[in-house]
Structures are given as C-alpha cells and as structure tokens.
Amino acid sequence: xxxxxxxxxxxxxxxxxxxxxxxxxxxxxxxxxxxxxxxxxxxxxxxxxxxxxxxxxxxxxxxxxxxxxxxxxxxxxxxxxxxxxxxxxxxxxxxxxxxxxxxxxxxxxxxxxxxxxxxxxxxxxxxxxxxxxxxxxxxxxxxxxxxxxxxxxxxxxxxxxxxxxxxxxxxxxxxxxxxxxxxxxxxxxxxxxxxxxxxxxxxxxxxxxxxxxxxxxxxxxxxxxxxxxxxxxxxxxxxxxxxxxxxxxxxxxxxxxxxxxxxxxxxxxxxxxxxxxxxxxxxxxxxxxxxxxxxxxxxxxxxx
Amino acid sequence: xxxxxxxxxxxxxxxxxxxxxxxxxxxxxxxxxxxxxxxxxxxxxxxxxxxxxxxxxxxxxxxxxxxxxxxxxxxxxxxxxxxxxxxxxxxxxxxxxxxxxxxxxxxxxxxxxxxxxxxxxxxxxxxxxxxxxxxxxxxxxxxxxxxxxxxxxxxxxxxxxxxxxxxxxxxxxxxxxxxxxxxxxxxxxxxxxxxxxxxxxxxxxxxxxxxxxxxxxxxxxxxxxxxxxxxxxxxxxxxxxxxxxxxxx
Amino acid sequence: xxxxxxxxxxxxxxxxxxxxxxxxxxxxxxxxxxxxxxxxxxxxxxxxxxxxxxxxxxxxxxxxxxxxxxxxxxxxxxxxxxxxxxxxxxxxxxxxxxxxxxxxxxxxxxxxxxxxxxxxxxxxxxxxxxxxxxxxxxxxxxxxxxxxxxxxxxxxxxxxxxxxxxxxxxxxxxxxxxxxxxxxxxxxxxxxxxxxxxxxxxxxxxxxxxxxxxxxxxxxxxxxxxxxxxxxxxxxxxxxxxxxxxxxxxxxxxxxxxxxxxxxxxxxxxxxxxxxxxxxxxxxxxxx
Numbered sequence: 001x002x003x004x005x006x007x008x009x010x011x012x013x014x015x016x017x018x019x020x021x022x023x024x025x026x027x028x029x030x031x032x033x034x035x036x037x038x039x040x041x042x043x044x045x046x047x048x049x050x051x052x053x054x055x056x057x058x059x060x061x062x063x064x065x066x067x068x069x070x071x072x073x074x075x076x077x078x079x080x081x082x083x084x085x086x087x088x089x090x091x092x093x094x095x096x097x098x099x100x101x102x103x104x105x106x107x108x109x110x111x112x113x114x115x116x117x118x119x120x121x122x123x124x125x126x127x128x129x130x131x132x133x134x135x136x137x138x139x140x141x142x143x144x145x146x147x148x149x150x151x152x153x154x155x156x157x158x159x160x161x162x163x164x165x166x167x168x169x170x171x172x173x174x175x176x177x178x179x180x181x182x183x184x185x186x187x188x189x190x191x192x193x194x195x196x197x198x199x200x201x202x203x204x205x206x207x208x209x210x211x212x213x214x215x216x217x218x219x220x221x222x223x224x225x226x227x228x229x230x231x232x233x234x235x236x237x238x239x240x241x242x243x244x245x246x247x248x249x250x251x252x253x254x255x256x257x258x259x260x261x262x263x264x265x266x267x268x269x270x271x272x273x274x275x276x277x278x279x280x281x282x283x284x285x286x287x288x289x290x291x292x293x294x295x296x297x298x299x300x301x302x303x304x
Numbered sequence: 305x306x307x308x309x310x311x312x313x314x315x316x317x318x319x320x321x322x323x324x325x326x327x328x329x330x331x332x333x334x335x336x337x338x339x340x341x342x343x344x345x346x347x348x349x350x351x352x353x354x355x356x357x358x359x360x361x362x363x364x365x366x367x368x369x370x371x372x373x374x375x376x377x378x379x380x381x382x383x384x385x386x387x388x389x390x391x392x393x394x395x396x397x398x399x400x401x402x403x404x405x406x407x408x409x410x411x412x413x414x415x416x417x418x419x420x421x422x423x424x425x426x427x428x429x430x431x432x433x434x435x436x437x438x439x440x441x442x443x444x445x446x447x448x449x450x451x452x453x454x455x456x457x458x459x460x461x462x463x464x465x466x467x468x469x470x471x472x473x474x475x476x477x478x479x480x481x482x483x484x485x486x487x488x489x490x491x492x493x494x495x496x497x498x499x500x501x502x503x504x505x506x507x508x509x510x511x512x513x514x515x516x517x518x519x520x521x522x523x524x525x526x527x528x529x530x531x532x533x534x535x536x537x538x539x540x541x542x543x544x545x546x547x548x549x550x551x552x553x
Numbered sequence: 554x555x556x557x558x559x560x561x562x563x564x565x566x567x568x569x570x571x572x573x574x575x576x577x578x579x580x581x582x583x584x585x586x587x588x589x590x591x592x593x594x595x596x597x598x599x600x601x602x603x604x605x606x607x608x609x610x611x612x613x614x615x616x617x618x619x620x621x622x623x624x625x626x627x628x629x630x631x632x633x634x635x636x637x638x639x640x641x642x643x644x645x646x647x648x649x650x651x652x653x654x655x656x657x658x659x660x661x662x663x664x665x666x667x668x669x670x671x672x673x674x675x676x677x678x679x680x681x682x683x684x685x686x687x688x689x690x691x692x693x694x695x696x697x698x699x700x701x702x703x704x705x706x707x708x709x710x711x712x713x714x715x716x717x718x719x720x721x722x723x724x725x726x727x728x729x730x731x732x733x734x735x736x737x738x739x740x741x742x743x744x745x746x747x748x749x750x751x752x753x754x755x756x757x758x759x760x761x762x763x764x765x766x767x768x769x770x771x772x773x774x775x776x777x778x779x780x781x782x783x784x785x786x787x788x789x790x791x792x793x794x795x796x797x798x799x800x801x802x803x804x805x806x807x808x809x810x811x812x813x814x815x816x817x818x819x820x821x822x823x824x825x826x827x828x829x830x831x832x833x834x835x836x837x838x839x840x841x
Contacts, residue, residue: 105644124813275660281653290635290650
C-alpha cells in the first residue's frame with residue numbers, strides 16, 4: 001500500500017506540473033482526463049470491487065451537475081455548491097443503493113441504467129428550477145483571466161481525482177475492500193461469513209456516487225452551461241465501464257491508466273471523425289470485450 | 305444451564321411445500337449432535353433456518369439465550385453460529401489464507417486484518433492446510449476444500465458449528481482424517497451439529513442423534529437407541545442404510 | 554367517454570408494445586443476454602419499410618414479409634459469429650458487447666439516414682373507424698392486429714414446432730437439452746434470429762404510426778425492458794400482458810400527468826416493480 005501511495009503521489013505531482021508545459025488545449029485535455037479518471041475510479045468501487053454492473057454513473061454526474069448549477073443559480077458560492085452536489089449524490093446513492101442493490105445481474109444493470117433516464121426527464125419537466133430542455137446558464141466565476149479560469153478548474157479536478165484515488169486506495173486495503181471482494185466472489189457465502197452485505201454494497205455505491213456528483217458540479221461550473229441530454233448522457237456510464245475494462249477491473253492504477261488511454265484514443269483517433277465518434281467507441285468496446293475482457297493488464301501476464 | 309440452541313415449533317414452508325413442520329429441538333453446550341434423515345427430509349432447511357438464510361414461517365429459534373429467529377445470516381454468524389456447506393463455497397479467486405482471514409475478520413473477533421491473518425494461520429495449521437496457504441482456493445482438491453471450509457468455520461470462533469455433509473465425496477483415508485479433525489474441534493469445546501448420510505460417521509462421532517423425516521422430527525436419542533427405533537429404521541435406515549455410499553450432496 | 558377512448562388508444566399501443574418486447578424477452582430468457590441492439594433493430598426495420606414504400610411502393614404491411622427473413626438472417630449471423638463466443642461471460646461483458654454493437658449500428662444509421670424524423674404517409678390514407686363514440690385510426694388498428702398476430706405466431710412456433718420445443722427445452726435446462734442431442738449454440742442463434750425478426754417486423758409496423766429516427770432506438774429498448782419486468786422473462790404471454798399493461802399505463806399517464814411524464818412514469822414503474830418483485834410481476838421468485 002505504501003508503494004502504491006508513493007507512486008500515486010508522484011503521478012499526481014507530475015500531472016500537477018502539466019500547466020507549465022502546455023497551452024490551453026493541453027489544460028482542457030488534462031481537466032477532461034482527470035474527470036474521466038474520477039468516473040473510472042468511482043465505478044471501480046461498485047463495478048470492480050463489489051462486482052455489480054452499475055450504469056448509474058450518468059445519473060450521479062447529471063444529478064451533481066444540476067445540484068451544483070441550481071445551488072449557484074440560487075446564490076450559493078461555487079465551492080459550497082460543489083460540496084452540496086457531492087452531498088446530494090451521496091444521499092441519492094444511499095437511497096438508490098438500498099433499493100437497487102437487492103437486484104442482481106441484468107436486473108441491477110437495467111435498473112441503474114434507467115435511473116439516469118428518469119432523472120433526465122424529471123429535470124426536463126421541472127422547468128422553473130432547472131430551465132428544462134432550454135438548459136441552465138451558470139455564473140462565470142470572477143477570475144482574472146481565461147487562462148486563470150482554465151487553471152483553476154484543472155486544479156479543482158486534480159484535487160477531486162486525487163481524493164477519489166486516495167479513497168479507493170484506502171478502501172482496497174481496509175475491511176471494506178476485503179468485504180467487497182468477498183461479495184464479488186460469492187455474495188451468499190460472504191453473508192454467511194459475517195459480512196453485512198447490504199451495508200458494504202451501499203457503502204460502495206455511495207463511494208461510486210459522491211465523487212462523480214462533485215465532478216458533475218465542477219464540470220457544470222467549468223463549461224458554464226448544461227442541458228439534460230448533455231449531463232445525463234448514458235455514455236458517461238459506458239465510458240466509465242470501458243475505461244475500467246481497459247485498465248483491468250479491481251486494480252489500483254487500472255482506472256486512471258484506462259482513463260488516460262481512453263481519452264488519448266478519443267482525442268487522437270476519432271475526435272477528428274466526429275460523425276462516427278460513437279460508432280468507433282462501439283467498435284472499441286466490442287474488440288475489448290472479445291479480445292481483452294480482463295483489461296490490458298492481462299496482456300502483461302499473458303506475455304510474461 | 306439452558307440449551308445453547310433451542311428450536312420451538314419451527315416450521316418453514318416453500319410455497320405450499322412444508323419443508324419443516326413444528327420442529328422442537330434443544331442442543332446442549334458441548335454436545336455433538338447428528339442430524340440424519342432421508343434426502344429431502346429438511347436437514348439443510350433446518351440449518352438454513354438456524355443460520356438465517358431462510359426465516360422460520362412460524363416458531364422460534366433461540367441461541368445462547370437470545371431470540372435469533374429473525375436475524376440475517378451475517379448477524380447469526382457474528383453471534384457465533386458457523387456452518388459449512390454441503391457444496392463447498394470458497395472465494396475461489398482468493399488464496400486459502402485470504403479465505404480464512406475473511407472468516408476471522410468478519411465473523412470472528414479479529415480487530416484488524418493483520419490480526420485476522422494471524423488467527424487464520426493458526427486455524428490453517430490446525431486443519432493441516434498451512435502448506436497450501438498461498439494457493440488459490442479454487443485450485444484445491446475436494447478434500448482440501450472441505451478442510452478449508454472447516455478452517456473458515458473455526459476462524460469465526462463459533463459457539464456452534466453446523467457441518468452439512470462435510471464428508472460427502474471423500475475417500476476412506478480422507479474421511480478418517482476428517483473425523484479426527486471433527487473430534488479435535490469437539491475437544492475444543494465447540495458444540496457441533498453434523499448432518500450426515502453415513503451412519504458409520506454419525507455413530508462414531510455423535511453423543512446424540514435426531515432424525516428428520518418429511519420435515520418432522522420423528523426421533524431423538526442416543527445412537528444405540530436410534531438404530532433400534534422402529535420408525536427410524538422404516539423411514540431411513542430401511543432404505544438408505546443398505547445402499548452404498550451416496551454420491552455428492 | 555374520454556376514459557374509454559384513452560383505454561382504446563392504450564390497448565392499441567399495447568399491442569404494438571407486445572410485439573416489440575416478445576423477441577427481446579425471448580432472447581433474454583433463453584440466452585440470458587440483454588440485446589441492447591433491439592431498439593436499433595426496430596428502427597432499422599422502420600427504415601426498411603419506409604424506403605420500401607417510398608422507393609418501390611411496397612405497402613408497409615407487405616414489407617414485413619421482406620423484413621422477417623432479412624432480420625432473422627442478420628440476428629442468426631450475429632449470434633453464431635460473435636455473441637456465441639461470449640455466451641458464458643459475466644453480465645457486464647455480454648451487456649457491453651451488445652452495447653458496443655448498438656453504438657456502431659446507431660451511428661451507422663445516423664450517417665446513412667441522418668437524424669431527421671421520417672414517417673410513412675400512406676396514399677391514400679386508410680381513414681378512421683368509428684365504433685359508437687370511439688374513433689380509431691384504421692392504420693393503427695391494423696398495425697396492432699398484425700403485431701398481435703405476429704406475437705401469436707411466435708407463441709405457436711414455440712409451443713408447437715420442433716425447433717420451438719428445442720428453444721423451450723434450452724431455456725428450461727441447457728445441460729439436459731444438450732444431453733438430449735440439442736445443438737445449443739444453433740438454438741441460441743435461431744433464438745437470436747427470431748428476436749431480431751420480431752424487432753425488424755415491429756419496426757416496419759411502427760414506421761406507419763410513429764416518426765422514426767436513429768435517435769428513438771433507446772426509447773423502444775427502454776419499453777422492452779419495462780415490459781419484460783412487468784410480464785416476466787422469456788414468455789410470450791408475459792410480453793403480451795406486459796405490453797398491453799404498459800400501453801394502457803402510458804396512455805393514462807399522458808392523460809392525467811401530461812405527455813412529458815409518460816416515459817419517467819413507465820421507468821419509475823419499472824424500478825418500483827423491481828424493488829417489490831425482483832424477478833418481475835409474473836416471473837418466478839428470485840434465487841433462494
């Protein structure tokens with residue numbers, strides 16, 4: 001654990017130096033990568049460690065984005081709005097977890113997938129508060145310059161990613177992580193051994209929600225404008241899964257590695273072909289599932 | 305002194321099927337009780353009701369002076385009820401040591417993972433699996449997996465250990481070793497209820513035998529009395545005793 | 554009287570929904586695979602009917618006959634060539650696989666057909682039928698009858714034909730079926746083919762009633778989910794009951810709450826049902 005923690009510190013320090021090297025393009029890319037990293041790390045709690053195929057990331061992201069945006073619209077300061085978004089996602093994940101984590105397999109996957117749709121429609125319908133389909137404009141932070149703003153959101157996302165990573169590392173080496181691994185292997189046997197499975201699963205689900213909620217709120221402040229189809233996009237859920245699959249589910253650095261690689265692909269290969277963006281993403285998923293279901297990490301073992 | 309485990313009028317129905325009907329049973333501290341009966345008699349259901357996997361449709365289960373009728377499995381486990389499964393269920397991708405560590409950590413008294421690991425090593429030594437500590441549990445032979453189940457059960461520091469067909473599928477040599485192990489566990493003062501098809505095992509281990517048939521408790525007593533009981537002979541021994549060793553499960 | 558009209562609308566809608574869900578439910582029940590492609594197959598069937606009518610003048614009712622073999626072949630090939638390789642993989646992987654395929658297909662359709670909404674406009678129109686105070690458009694009514702007929706045919710196929718019995722046997726107990734000489738992988742391919750056939754055919758019917766676009770695929774997929782949960786998995790009568798129930802619920806939901814709440818209402822219903830009965834309203838009780 002110490003070695004992993006040291007490596008992680010080194011990595012985050014390196015990432016923190018990125019603004020020195022690059023221009024606003026690299027800064028934007030870095031911020032997006034860290035956001036993806038938060039999505040992937042968060043999914044790892046429930047999907048990788050507990051083994052529940054959650055598609056709820058988009059729900060948490062959208063909820064956080066709207067909670068933060070509405071709070072700011074009502075006059076809350078930005079930092080407070082972000083914290084509020086995290087709290088909203090945490091409470092929502094707890095309630096949702098108690099209800100949905102009794103389901104297994106496909107049923108859980110579908111129910112978690114559908115939650116984002118329901119939230120999106122509700123946000124669409126609650127026009128007074130959210131602006132409905134018209135979207136919502138956020139106040140532009142009073143910071144010195146455009147560059148200063150970009151820098152600010154980059155470091156905000158970096159801090160969040162580091163926090164999420166630290167939480168994951170701590171969880172993996174604690175009772176919680178151990179219990180989740182037992183659940184992932186055989187839930188009823190874990191129960192019989194004294195693991196409070198409901199509590200552990202809900203805890204994992206809450207951890208998978210809270211950081212994504214804050215990421216949504218930071219994203220909303222960053223781009224100044226959100227609309228329901230944008231922040232409740234099911235692709236957030238799918239990308240989170242794909243990134244973890246690329247890196248290897250349940251591993252420590254897998255999610256971050258997957259996020260970096262995924263974003264590189266997205267940026268280099270198919271952002272240039274915007275028309276077929278999702279199609280290429282689909283192809284990537286199919287190839288990944290067919291040939292590398294255990295992630296790129298398995299390549300190392302296979303060749304060794 | 306009151307009984308460690310007490311079932312009063314316990315029934316359990318699945319849909320219209322009554323798997324257990326008003327079973328009364330008391331297990332005293334330190335006893336080794338054999339639970340026998342033909343296939344489908346409700347033995348595993350009884351274990352499931354005691355461990356909280358199924359909730360009794362009616363009746364009460366008391367354990368160590370406390371009503372445990374409505375507890376969930378993890379709660380029963382933490383109160384000192386451990387079990388092994390008829391079909392062994394290790395966390396197959398984890399190592400043997402991790403399997404037992406989990407039992408010590410979640411079901412036992414260990415306060416940290418390190419402490420749980422130390423306790424797990426003790427139990428592995430007791431069941432003779434210390435050499436296999438770092439092997440993947442899924443890669444063990446059946447006899448070793450049965451031992452692993454025992455080690456997991458013991459790591460939970462149980463007051464009551466329920467052994468569900470722990471000898472099924474073992475050959476004669478493996479079975480003798482398993483019997484010695486169970487005697488060793490009993491000698492530690494752990495109360496044991498053992499479900500078993502093989503009369504030889506039950507007669508050699510148990511101080512008392514209870515017989516289930518069609519979900520009802522039809523007889524209870526010393527092994528020597530049970531083998532003479534007409535109802536038991538008719539319901540159980542008459543058919544099963546003559547048969548060869550039953551297959552798995 | 555309004556209530557009666559809404560009920561009639563709901564039942565007509567429900568008949569179409571039953572047809573949408575029957576194939577999806579069959580695949581899920583027999584293969585334990587959720588076919589995320591189902592929604593896009595429906596849309597693709599819709600385009601087939603649209604172009605058959607606008608280019609060749611083939612009536613949408615007749616284009617079902619073209620859609621059926623094409624979609625069966627497509628589904629069969631997909632299952633035999635690709636999905637069979639992953640059939641025993643964990644839920645997450647099979648789900649991701651059909652999800653990835655769906656992203657490709659939906660994207661492909663977007664490039665080929667654009668996101669514009671299109672609808673088959675029959676010339677001359679079929680008009681409306683008045684029964685007492687009720688007014689029913691004939692095209693909708695016919696589409697519903699055809700949808701129910703298709704669903705009924707699927708039921709008969711499963712109940713009576715040799716291949717249907719084999720499918721049911723595989724659903725009940727795969728190992729036993731394999732021991733009795735059933736080629737399980739082939740049955741999987743046939744089942745997936747049938748599921749695709751139902752999607753394509755119902756898409757052809759829907760294109761006459763609702764505008765189609767690659768963007769509506771997920772909405773139909775969502776309805777198929779809801780119906781499966783309402784009606785239970787893998788059974789055609791379940792899909793029939795679930796479809797009719799959803800149609801009626803959506804119609805009354807739109808009447809009482811407003812049309813924008815129809816979708817969240819059905820999804821909320823889905824989640825509620827799952828919470829109360831984790832294996833669906835008519836399904837068997839969950840694991841024990």
